[in-house]
């Protein structure tokens with residue numbers, strides 16, 4: 001059974017960029033529902049407990065469908081919570097150099113992310129990703145799709161483009177949400193450790209393993 005990880009900060013920690021009401025709904029209702037449905041689908045399917053959510057996503061990616069959608073949405077939200085931080089820091093060191101080489105500077109990266117996310121049609125996610133060589137790019141994916149089954153794309157950051165992530169706070173103005181998000185919330189420490197993982201030094205972010213196998217995470221049953 002997969003767990004719903006606790007938010008890594010208080011519900012009001014991202015105010016005013018994201019309200020406590022939005023975080024309560026988004027985490028306690030939307031993310032929780034994906035985890036609940038995922039567990040129900042796995043129980044219906046029977047068989048052994050999967051070793052990881054990443055393995056479920058890779059297996060289900062070929063077939064698509066409900067199991068893939070719920071597994072990937074559970075993963076995407078877990079990563080999204082970690083990709084935000086209440087303290088606004090900056091990209092430094094190797095990450096800063098990679099941003100410079102790939103975009104010019106952080107402002108240009110932000111413009112590319114906002115442009116891609118605002119132009120994305122319908123629900124989905126906008127990602128900052130790195131290939132194995134440390135070349136960064138912006139990608140958007142539809143609905144639940146993510147980078148877990150991609151051979152050479154490690155996510156550094158992600159921003160949720162589903163309306164439930166911004167409608168209470170920004171109504172239909174997705175661009176304003178994206179601009180505020182990029183200015184205030186990216187967790188550059190996570191992005192830096194993901195870049196190390198992409199280029200072969202270190203472990204990438206993983207969703208908490210099922211049945212509380214990952215004792216380092218604080219989780220509760222969904």
Ligand code: FE
Pocket residue numbers: 026030077160162164165
């Ligand atoms: Fe969402």
